Amino acid sequence: MRVTSEQRLEDGVLEREFTLGEIPGVLWTPARAASAAPAPLILMAHNNGLPKRDPRLVARARRTAVYGYAVATIDAAGCGDRARSAAEEQARADLRRAVQAGEPADEIFESVVGPLVEKAAPDWRTTLDALLALPEVGGPVGYSGWTALGIRLAVTEPRIAAACFFAGGYVPRAQREEARQVTVPLLLLLQWDDEGNPRQRALDLFDAFGTREKTLHANLGGHTGTPPFELDDKARFYDRHLGRAATSAA
Structure with a gap:
């Protein structure tokens, strides 16, 4: 793991860009005393823009x-600015066009996002190995963000102890089946008027999750309209399940 840039932000958070082989990413760590215990880790996954160029993701990461x-967030294989084939770029363009036009998009979606999940999951596991080797980072581990990838990791990565998913309308068939195997505590954030994620599909997915502890927060508004107060609620969710609440009370 090679750190390519490092800066201390005005809120005391240390921001480090890094590369891990071909994987680029960013790690934010809180201001801490030298004697402080390692901070629990949140993996904040996306499947769109490069982390440092996505203001919404950066704001969520710094607040957390x-x-x-x-x-930590990365550009996994096929995500962000990572190289994609001409066929993959065309499939993404076809998917955007179909969604914007209100046309059936399920099969195009499967051809784009299904392989994307398969490629991205190993990069996230590699990154998790490297991050947990840092002295200032520790378990347990939480997950936040991209639903399809989160389902795969929650099922296959035993170090993940809690997960927060966004949207959930469009999820590949394989992950819809895997959702029944998700057993970690779960928070699903749903935008009621999300133009790109059908509401009923998200509700059906929530019903399918196998965990006995799952919470749905639904708010009015489109895809990018998640209210800021949800960040506070999400932090309390992680406090309950990643041990910080118990540690603070001790």
């Missing part, structure tokens, strides 16, 4: 780090 968590 202020709460006392280490937060």
Whole structure:
């Protein structure tokens, strides 16, 4: 793991860009005393823009780090600025066109996102190995963000102890089946008027999750309209399940 840039932000959070082989990423860690215990880790996954160029993701990451968590995001294979074939770029363009036109998009979606999940999951596991080797980062581990990938990791990665998913309308068939195997505590954030994620599909997916502890927060508004207060609620969710609440009370 090679750190390519490092800066201390005004809120005390340390932001480090890094590369891990071909994987580029960013790690945010909270201000901490030298004697402080390692910070629990949140993996903040996306399947769109490069982390440092996505203001919404960066804002969520910095806010979460202020709460006392280490937060990491990467451009996994096929995501962000990582190289994609001409066929993959065409499939993405076809998917965008179909969704914008209101046309059936399920099969195009499967051809784009199904392989994307398969490629991305190993990069996230490699990154998790490297991050947990840092002295300032520790378990347990939480997950936040991209639903399809989160389902795969929650089922296959035993180090993940809690997960927060966004949207959930469009999820590949394989992950819809895997959802029944998700047993970690779960928070699903749903935008009621999300133009790109059918509401009923998200509700059906929530019903399918196998965990006995799952919470749905639904708010009015489109895809990018998640209210800021949900960040506070999400932090309390992680506090309950990643051990910070118990540690603070001790």
